[in-house]
Amino acid sequence: MAHPILGNQYQAEGSCKQYNATRDQHNHNYLVTHNHYSDRKHTPDSLDGVSAICGWLEKQPHRYQVSSQSKHERLWSQTTTGTGDWIFSTAEFQTWSSDNPSRRHLAVQGGARANPCSSRSRIIHSLQGKAKVHKEDHMACVFFYFSHCDANQPSVAKLWAALLEQLIQQIDTYDNIAPGLHSRFYQSLAGDFVYPTAYASLFHQQASMFKTVYVVIDALDLCAEYCDDATTQTISQTFAELPQNVRVLFSCSNSFQAKNFGAQQNIQVRPNPADVEAYVRSRVGHSVKLQHLQQDNQEMESLVRTIVDQTRESEM
Secondary structure, three states: OEEOOOEEEEEOOOOHHHHOOOHHHOOOOEEEOEOOEOOOEEOOOOHHHHHHHHHHHHOOOOOOOOOHHHHHHHHHHOOOOOOOHHHHHOHHHHHHHOOOOOOOEEEEEOOHHHOHHHHHHHHHHHHHHHHHHOHHHOEEEEEEEOOOOOOOOOEHHHHHHHHHHHHHOOOOOHHHOOHHHHHHHHHHHHOOOOOOOHHHHHHHHHHOOOOEEEEEEEOHHHOEOOOOOOOOOOHHHHHHOOOOOEEEEEEEOOHHHHHHOOOOEEEEOOOOHHHHHHHHHHHHHOOHHHHHHOOOHHHHHHHHHHHHHHHHHOOO
16 A cells, blocks of 8 residues: 555555564565665565655654754864864763763753854764764764754754654664554554654654664753643653663753753863864964965964964953
8 A cells, every 4th residue: 555654655565454463473575665765575674664764754744854964064064173072081971971870961051152062063973983883882873953043943842853863864774673663653554643742752762772872962942842732742851751771962051951951960161272272273274364474474373372362361
């Protein structure tokens, strides 16, 4: 029958009853036509099944349309090489990234002048690399950037929908799909959509299939709670229900918000003198308007020192 959500992109052989049976009974062939897969029969153990679930999630009405990965790559390209690494050596970060069950939620605070978004993109880049290197350890990293520029801030449901999509994309085989998500996917054959509050639960279930899941959320205090029809879901509620293997790092404006979101420890982002100098040198060195100073090392050094000193005095 044709899938009501994916349309002609997904067709399955067999009745709905067959699909609602146990996973051991799902060894019959089914036809997936998604992206570059077409007119080929596969078993549910293939990556085509994972692609079909990704396609199904992309068709849901509460999906967040902005690509988190594209936004991260743009922000990462704006960081200055050699800056911000101090955060990885803090006791708070090292405790958070370990297996300590009582320190799973870490808040990072810092004003706009401290450019905390740069520290978040650096953390995400590091954790993504760690997850790829230790893929056999069933590790994953998902993230989300809230933005002051968004007229309509994403809801709690859209946040977890976006994180769930990223988590699914890091699955190797169909066998690693959580039973709850697997069941919800096949229920969609009857035309069911995912209710907004279900995304958090589906994420929790899928995260349990990994050994460790790192979640990084920038500007969490901008999340639009209570904006979905007929729901009263909050961030703190969904955080409290996360399994023990999920570690959440988020940024917010103040300690009150951090405590409200359930942070067990905090890191205050302040300008590091070495980072400030490296940033200023990079900006001055790449400035088209200051190219005439490139040949005068003394003048260039004087300008850099002046800007660095002014920056420190203003506590930028």
